Amino acid sequence: MGEEQAGSAWGTWKRVPGAVWTIGFVSLFMDVSSEMIHALLPLYLVGTLGASTLAVGVIEGIAEATASITKVFSGALSDWLGKRKLLAAFGYALAAVTKPVFPLAPNIGWLVAARFVDRIGKGIRGAPRDALVADIASPELRGASFGLRQSLDTLGALLGPLFAILFMWLFADNFTAVFWIAVAPAFLSAGLIMFAVREPPNIAARRTARMPLRRAELVRLGTAYWKIVAVATAFTLARFSEAFLVLKGQDIGLPIAFVPLVMVVMNVAYTLSAYPAGALSDRMDRMTLLVAGLFLLLAADLVLAFSSGLIGLAAGATLWGLHMGFTQGLLSALVADTAPAELRGTAFGMFNLITGMALLAASMIAGGLWDLAGAEGTFLGGAVFTLCTLFGLAALRTGQRGRRTERRNDAG
Numbered sequence: 001m002g003e004e005q006a007g008s009a010w011g012t013w014k015r016v017p018g019a020v021w022t023i024g025f026v027s028l029f030m031d032v033s034s035e036m037i038h039a040l041l042p043l044y045l046v047g048t049l050g051a052s053t054l055a056v057g058v059i060e061g062i063a064e065a066t067a068s069i070t071k072v073f074s075g076a077l078s079d080w081l082g083k084r085k086l087l088a089a090f091g092y093a094l095a096a097v098t099k100p101v102f103p104l105a106p107n108i109g110w111l112v113a114a115r116f117v118d119r120i121g122k123g124i125r126g127a128p129r130d131a132l133v134a135d136i137a138s139p140e141l142r143g144a145s146f147g148l149r150q151s152l153d154t155l156g157a158l159l160g161p162l163f164a165i166l167f168m169w170l171f172a173d174n175f176t177a178v179f180w181i182a183v184a185p186a187f188l189s190a191g192l193i194m195f196a197v198r199e200p201p202n203i204a205a206r207r208t209a210r211m212p213l214r215r216a217e218l219v220r221l222g223t224a225y226w227k228i229v230a231v232a233t234a235f236t237l238a239r240f241s242e243a244f245l246v247l248k249g250q251d252i253g254l255p256i257a258f259v260p261l262v263m264v265v266m267n268v269a270y271t272l273s274a275y276p277a278g279a280l281s282d283r284m285d286r287m288t289l290l291v292a293g294l295f296l297l298l299a300a301d302l303v304l305a306f307s308s309g310l311i312g313l314a315a316g317a318t319l320w321g322l323h324m325g326f327t328q329g330l331l332s333a334l335v336a337d338t339a340p341a342e343l344r345g346t347a348f349g350m351f352n353l354i355t356g357m358a359l360l361a362a363s364m365i366a367g368g369l370w371d372l373a374g375a376e377g378t379f380l381g382g383a384v385f386t387l388c389t390l391f392g393l394a395a396l397r398t399g400q401r402g403r404r405t406e407r408r409n410d411a412g
Helices: 003-014 018-038 041-048 053-081 084-098 108-136 139-170 175-195 215-220 223-238 243-251 261-281 286-306 310-338 341-411
Strands: none
Touching: 018 084, 018 108, 018 139, 018 175, 041 108, 053 084, 053 108, 053 341, 084 108, 084 175, 108 139, 108 310, 108 341, 139 175, 139 261, 139 310, 215 341, 223 286, 223 310, 223 341, 243 261, 243 310, 243 341, 261 286, 261 310, 286 310, 286 341, 310 341
């Protein structure tokens, strides 16, 4: 690929619709708020309210599972109603109104309820928001649009913990003060999507007449869509939770106060690569870039498996962030490319549910490997899964080329 093509890929940000930029900033502000709280919540639960680490794990597990399940129903509902912005705005508003509960909560029960409702809000907004981006962006800017939204979202995930550290230092470890500060960006996020984003007029006209979660409607999503879901599921099984990057930092002896910097390094690489990778995918085959992302994951796994110092840890975290940038926005664009326009909400909901369950399974496997063989076993296991995914992708693409050749020969 020449310099001219790369330069034009970077320059497409000027042509990305303003509504997509706004949705990106909606994601950014909500992530700043959520990550400021979530970065401190385990410490607050255990250190201040006396919860056990088991309780923290149960709370987080239930919360994330709730978000994954809710996405399916909200996505289908957005297709049925023909209203994506309404559901996305409701999800962001629901998350915003939970934020004051964190500084006001008198006990663990209130915090559990707030966390639960917050994740319901995340589940409600996720699939309709992604479908809304697909509806707003033209096909030739779809990769750039999803890449831009992902970059801004990840920037929020990067800034949130940094703000939490800064304000904890400024306010002498006052959790309540930091939680109150986190309320502001959440309400700014909800306000932006309510008043600054307009739904395209053609969405209501495309609404589906029947509830999309019926078997017949799911079949209508098409073979190409389900192949993308299968590829994404295999890929997700190779990519376990980023929590293991943090554990790797602790494993090599990084001081506890600096362990979160591993996530900072990863998110910087993710933020800087998501948009250019998405923009590039509008000018070349998306699957080729997805393969490049898998090779980056393979390199990250191998570096993290065999490194025992800070340089290796930083390199592995950077490669991990790059692989996220090269794959997450692309997978969303591929879903939008293959799903029927009137079923995009359902498509994103099913995609998020299946890959969310795959990520849970991958993380459980990684945890078991860590107990059996330590960090080296976990990351080498990830490398093996990644190689299997690469071979599977190669077989899939070879089969597709073979069928296209047969059709041309038959036509001739």
